[in-house]
Amino acid sequence: MIIAIDFDGTCVTRVFPGIGKNVGAEQVLKKLVDKDYKLILWTLRCDHEEDYNEFIPAGNHLTEALDWFKQYNIPLHGIKENPDHKAYPGAVKPYYHILIDDTALGCPLKIDLELSDKPFVDWVEVEKLLIQQGIL
Numbered sequence: 001m002i003i004a005i006d007f008d009g010t011c012v013t014r015v016f017p018g019i020g021k022n023v024g025a026e027q028v029l030k031k032l033v034d035k036d037y038k039l040i041l042w043t044l045r046c047d048h049e050e051d052y053n054e055f056i057p058a059g060n061h062l063t064e065a066l067d068w069f070k071q072y073n074i075p076l077h078g079i080k081e082n083p084d085h086k087a088y089p090g091a092v093k094p095y096y097h098i099l100i101d102d103t104a105l106g107c108p109l110k111i112d113l114e115l116s117d118k119p120f121v122d123w124v125e126v127e128k129l130l131i132q133q134g135i136l
Helices: 025-034 061-071 122-133
Strands: 002-006 038-041 098-100
Touching: 025 038, 025 098, 038 061, 061 122
Parallel strands: 002 038, 002 098
Antiparallel strands: none
């Protein structure tokens, strides 16, 4: 099974272009990897040398997200793509079975003002859903 994971607001609080605070994703992601599920990082982050606009300054934004996964020893099967799946002509969406994203309709969110004033993925509830579905 392939699981696509967003980064900002999902693995960490949303403070782009910085890296937000941990929200509990690493424990659940490690459990998924231990069960041999493949993770694809599905993010808008990219590395670029020039400011894109007033909201997206130059920087190694994708590399910083990848470093977060390395810090927690969470291997990624793909980055913005599924290397095992040849895309349909013109397709930009990678093939996956499940998407975990703070902007996905129905994804459980929470607000913890000690971490952020913006909602982020509630990984306790995500883990419960994964258990209910027989995934974990």
